[in-house]
Amino acid sequence: MRIEDVYIWDINAKWLGITPYQLMENAGAGVARTIEERFGKGLKIAVFSGTGNNGGDGFVTARHLSFENDVTLFLVGDEAKIRSEEARHNWEILKGLDFVKIRVLKDSTYIRSLDLSGFDVIVDALLGAGTKGEPREPIRSAIEKMNEYAGKAKIVSVDLPSGYPSQVQVKADFTVTFQWDKEEYEGFERVVVKIGYPKELYHIVGPGDAKFALRKKGEHKGQNGKLLIIGGSGDYYGAPYLAARAASYLVDLVYLAMPGYPARRVTDPDLILRPVEGKNFSPGHVEELLSIAEKADAVVIGPGIGLSEETKEFVRRFVRRCEKPMVIDADGLKAIAGDLSVLRGKTFVLTPHAGEFKVLFGVKPEGSFQEKAELVRAKAREIGGVILLKGAYDVISDGEAWKYNRTGNRGMTTGGTGDVLAGLVGALLALGNAPLRAASAGAFINGLAGDMVKEGLGENFTALEVAKKVPHTVRWVVEF
Ligand SMILES: NC(=O)C1=CN([C@@H]2O[C@H](COP(=O)(O)OP(=O)(O)OC[C@H]3O[C@@H](n4cnc5c(N)ncnc54)[C@H](O)[C@@H]3O)[C@@H](O)[C@H]2O)[C@@H](O)CC1
Ligand SMILES: [K+]
CATH class of the missing domain: 3.40.1190.20 (Ribokinase)
Structure with a gap:
């Protein structure tokens, strides 16, 4: 599967009536399920979200994990920049919850001073397929902060290790990527979860x-x-x-x-x-x-x-x-x-x-x-x-x-x-x-x-x- 095909199939899926909300829900649910299968429950988990749809997957992941874990969501960037309807929707849900702690991080200096010890799992949902160029601040500092805990906490990336394919990228234990393993991805361990695309997409013209x-x-x-x-x-x-x-x-x-x-x-x-x-x-x-x-x-x-x-x-x-x-x-x-x-x-x-x-x-x-x-x-x-x-x-x-x-x-x-x-x-x-x-x-x-x-x-x-x-x-x- 190539990234070009994923682009085409996303559009064709929408034509078949599959909404971005459904896909994001399945993506986030899949990440949460994979984490619980690998590491169990009752954990202290930090989810780092960016303001794009990769971050949106992180919001959903945080909600699913919150049922049986202690979850803190770090939003890296400005809340006003959460643009897609589906990401915004999931952000609003999260803000209304009392059992998920939310921290908004806009300042790189502050991010560099964060103490993440005590977290068993760190979920990286900062940047995904929409990444353009080298990671910029404050995302960059957040990536470097997570990497300080590589080997201490388990780090799970959503779709891509944030920063990939730049030098500055998250050192993930593994990455949960969606529906298909993409041919272009290399150099990191991937777990593929399905997010509800039907078989038609292999064959239907749209x-x-x-x-x-x-x-x-x-x-x-x-x-x-x-x-x-x-x-x-x-x-x-x-x-x-x-x-x-x-x-x-x-x-x-x-x-x-x-x-x-x-x-x-x-x-x-x-x-x-x-x-x-x-x-x-x-x-x-x-x-x-x-x-x-x-x-x-x-x-x-x-x-x-x-x-x-x-x-x-x-x-x-x-x-x-x-x-x-x-x-x-x-x-x-x-x-x-x-x-x-x-x-x-x-x-x-x-x-x-x-x-x-x-x-x-x-x-x-x-x-x-x-x-x-x-x-x-x-x-x-x-x-x-x-x-x-x-x-x-x-x-x-x-x-x-x-x-x-x-x-x-x-x-x-x-x-x-x-x-x-x-x-x-x-x-x-x-x-x-x-x-x-x-x-x-x-x-x-x-x-x-x-x-x-x-x-x-x-x-x-x-x-x-x-x-x-x-x-x-x-x-x-x-x-x-
Ligand atoms: N059908 C789909 O397309 C699906 C997409 N999903 C998720 O959506 C992601 C793609 O979402 P988006 O297209 O919103 O993109 P991303 O969330 O990967 O990134 C876009 C955001 O990051 C910022 N950004 C881009 N490059 C940057 C850089 N170098 N430094 C700092 N900030 C940067 C942009 O300004 C934008 O706010 C996928 O990786 C996946 O996680 C999933 O929800 C499943 C379905
Ligand atoms: K990511």
Whole structure:
């Protein structure tokens, strides 16, 4: 488990309705339980809390321990700085208790003169995951004070030894950390307690994934992604247009390459049209498209591209030679189905529905979403890339992890929502996301946009309405 995942899962847990109050309660209760299991009861215990949520865990720990121990809570810092609702709530509870002694310590000199002899256990809840830089006063003096008692009293840190990873850090006997052991933590003994996250978090796609995928990188044009979309055929222009429209809200530039005939029908000033000669893409266009792809960060190929033999050959040759991350969708999937070896060594997301999946791999995904996920994972591993299987629950895998997405509704069976999805996934690839994250976040945003359209229009809407909801969806995600 990495800290980045914890960030995402926290947000997804909130989306599932799990409140910060519940998590803090479980965290503090877990620390108290661990202490009593290790050291027994009837002890004299000092809890040092900071003003952040690590300190909040300390407030809860103090309350739980107070039932059968003699507890003193030292608040290091200014009471007015206890900002989060849940930490403040637990602080107010503590202040109303008569059997927990409270000392507020703001002055470093005073902290240095404290006598902690007589305490059997010292709980360190000064700084946790929100630590920035070297510990500052008065926290620093409190850390040094606790360390004077290392080896005399038992020192238990909450989440992290305060000060970690600086030189000045608490010398804890052990640290109680929450739910998962994080890969980045090293050099101290950890006990993991669970705080009520459900198993869903390993697999469900939520606003956390989308928020992470949407983080802006640059202030200048072109720094936030350039996407090439290749599609359209005959007089068919709707599919690549929808993909481009949706993507245009996320990236700085969208190049839309289409055969000249359908391209004449697109007049959207937000897109950069790159018409090519003829009614269909054919192998003669490969060099031209590869040189446009050079300028882009990612490519979507397939929407509305058609199934003529020359076009299928074009798709296979282009994919074989393109070095940019790709989304292959719709007719593009049918083109490569004849020769999956073109994917070798490529970075890509395939976005089939169940029927296209069958064409690609010869088996139809069936059964529960977990069963489908196992199949998708096996096939993703075989081809060495990401598969996003569209359905009531979208299932996504890179051959290792698998995810599922629950946003979306029946109205989205309307034609074109798959093109919107392909555009979004392409845009998220162009923003620099790994294919699994781009595919997951794209599925989430697409479904949520559909859900937002449904709120206003019921279940009878069109894909263009879904595309146009993308900016509202993004705002919702960023603000969540
Ligand atoms: N879902 C979650 O995120 C959960 C978080 N929990 C707890 O919340 C903690 C994170 O809480 P916060 O994000 O509030 O962060 P912290 O409580 O770790 O620290 C933030 C506070 O410390 C101050 N600070 C930061 N760096 C400092 C430094 N170098 N010197 C002095 N003061 C400094 C900040 O001004 C702020 O007041 C976790 O470590 C964990 O203990 C738990 O309640 C369980 C659930
Ligand atoms: K701590």
